[in-house]
Amino acid sequence: MKKNSYDILILGGGASGLAAAISAKRTCIKASVAVVERLSKTGKKILATGNGRCNLSNTDINVSHYHGTGSCLLKMTSEFSVPDFFASLGVLCEDDGYGRIYPRCRSAASVLDALRLECAKLGIEEICDTEITGIEVRNCFVLKSANGEFYAKNAIIAGGGKSQSALGSNGSMLDICAGLGIKITAPYPALVPLKTDPAFVKPLKGQRADANVMFCADRKCVSVSRGEVQFTDGLLSGICVFDISYLYEQHKGSDCQLRIDLLPDMSTSDVEALLKTARDIRSGTAPDDFLSGIFTRALGIYVLKKALHKLPETTGKIKNNDITAISAVIKSLTFPVTGTAGFDRSQVTGGGIAADEINEAFGIRHIDGMYVCGEILDIFGDCGGYNLDFAFSSGAIAGRNAAIRAARK
Numbered sequence: 001m002k003k004n005s006y007d008i009l010i011l012g013g014g015a016s017g018l019a020a021a022i023s024a025k026r027t028c029i030k031a032s033v034a035v036v037e038r039l040s041k042t043g044k045k046i047l048a049t050g051n052g053r054c055n056l057s058n059t060d061i062n063v064s065h066y067h068g069t070g071s072c073l074l075k076m077t078s079e080f081s082v083p084d085f086f087a088s089l090g091v092l093c094e095d096d097g098y099g100r101i102y103p104r105c106r107s108a109a110s111v112l113d114a115l116r117l118e119c120a121k122l123g124i125e126e127i128c129d130t131e132i133t134g135i136e137v138r139n140c141f142v143l144k145s146a147n148g149e150f151y152a153k154n155a156i157i158a159g160g161g162k163s164q165s166a167l168g169s170n171g172s173m174l175d176i177c178a179g180l181g182i183k184i185t186a187p188y189p190a191l192v193p194l195k196t197d198p199a200f201v202k203p204l205k206g207q208r209a210d211a212n213v214m215f216c217a218d219r220k221c222v223s224v225s226r227g228e229v230q231f232t233d234g235l236l237s238g239i240c241v242f243d244i245s246y247l248y249e250q251h252k253g254s255d256c257q258l259r260i261d262l263l264p265d266m267s268t269s270d271v272e273a274l275l276k277t278a279r280d281i282r283s284g285t286a287p288d289d290f291l292s293g294i295f296t297r298a299l300g301i302y303v304l305k306k307a308l309h310k311l312p313e314t315t316g317k318i319k320n321n322d323i324t325a326i327s328a329v330i331k332s333l334t335f336p337v338t339g340t341a342g343f344d345r346s347q348v349t350g351g352g353i354a355a356d357e358i359n360e361a362f363g364i365r366h367i368d369g370m371y372v373c374g375e376i377l378d379i380f381g382d383c384g385g386y387n388l389d390f391a392f393s394s395g396a397i398a399g400r401n402a403a404i405r406a407a408r409k
């Protein structure tokens with residue numbers, strides 16, 4: 001065997017690449033397996049997940065939580081249990097009561113340690129500080145890098161998307177795959193804050209509100225999500241915004257808006273009744289305090305100013321038709337959507353290697369011996385552990401299939 005030559009070479013040492021390596025080596029212990037990683041260490045992004053707590057799976061893994069042409073690939077991972085995989089690495093996982101699965105110690109570092117320890121135990125080589133810059137398909141795969149060439153009988157592409165390139169995934173692997181004739185759906189930021197007119201959010205900077213968030217295109221509702229909206233510098237953020245942010249890509253030629261229902265559990269008439277009671281209770285106070293028992297003061301004042309051209313001297317002077325106008329704003333506080341905060345603020349990348357390039361073994365149809373896993377595929381999930389679950393499970397299955405092929409040859 002040539003120097004730098006492997007039975008299975010994994011390109012990218014993130015969640016999917018490390019799972020692929022472990023699974024490959026467990027399937028065929030004789031196979032030589034290595035992971036090539038452009039950063040100085042593997043798994044950097046894992047450390048940032050779930051605010052350092054690593055939400056690695058969910059009790060409700062099903063296709064309704066995934067987007068992209070690759071959603072059909074989920075059936076190939078349905079038999080794989082990510083919590084069981086981590087149990088086999090000695091990591092105890094638990095459901096947080098909302099279906100989100102975390103390591104019990106809530107530490108992303110212990111998840112990464114467990115993966116690295118298993119790689120070391122199995123004799124998997126880690127080749128860091130090495131960016132793959134090109135792939136040639138000869139009688140084996142020839143992987144180019146500034147540190148020289150590597151040779152592999154089987155290659156697993158696990159290079160991630162373009163999100164948060166400081167954590168590793170810079171999109172270079174997508175370009176390399178396109179060069180091999182692999183069809184790529186144009187990448188776009190997903191699970192990302194949405195941009196709005198800065199003047200609209202400036203008075204709300206730093207505010208948060210539990211709400212229903214509706215994404216509208218050309219005044220029609222496309223999707224609704226529930227959770228805490230966060231208002232920051234020119235951006236609308238929070239998990240409920242992240243989960244529908246991909247719709248901007250699909251509707252970006254249209255008039256896009258976010259309509260926020262600030263009291264989603266109440267009907268319009270219930271809101272009006274609530275406001276009339278609040279008016280009676282606070283009748284002698286300045287209108288600035290009218291809504292401060294329902295919303296934060298800043299949000300209450302913002303709502304009033306949106307609804308009324310001129311504020312009366314006291315709350316008691318707010319008329320019934322003003323109440324109707326205030327209630328309409330509370331039920332549909334509207335912001336134009338002018339873009340996303342971009343790849344460097346996105347948690348995942350939409351687009352990527354198209355599903356019809358992939359066979360049932362996570363292999364590239366027209367390149368025998370080349371497999372793909374993780375976020376580089378045209379699939380992403382909602383917030384809640386869906387993305388790591390897919391990265392680990394697709395990685396494990398691609399690794400197993402590469403090892404089965406390696407053992408046959």
Ligand SMILES: Cc1cc2nc3c(=O)[nH]c(=O)nc-3n(C[C@H](O)[C@H](O)[C@H](O)COP(=O)(O)OP(=O)(O)OC[C@H]3O[C@@H](n4cnc5c(N)ncnc54)[C@H](O)[C@@H]3O)c2cc1C
Binds near residue numbers: 132348
């Ligand atoms: C801040 C943040 C928080 C998140 N939190 C969660 C969460 O709690 N739960 C969840 O489910 N998902 C979460 N995600 C998403 C999840 O982390 C990713 O979907 C998942 O890590 C993707 O794994 P991957 O292995 O496919 O890609 P990546 O983790 O991106 O790994 C790809 C690896 O390939 C390497 N690489 C790329 N190109 C090359 C090259 N040319 N040569 C060599 N190496 C290369 C990169 O350096 C990188 O290490 C979060 C993402 C972010 C950014």
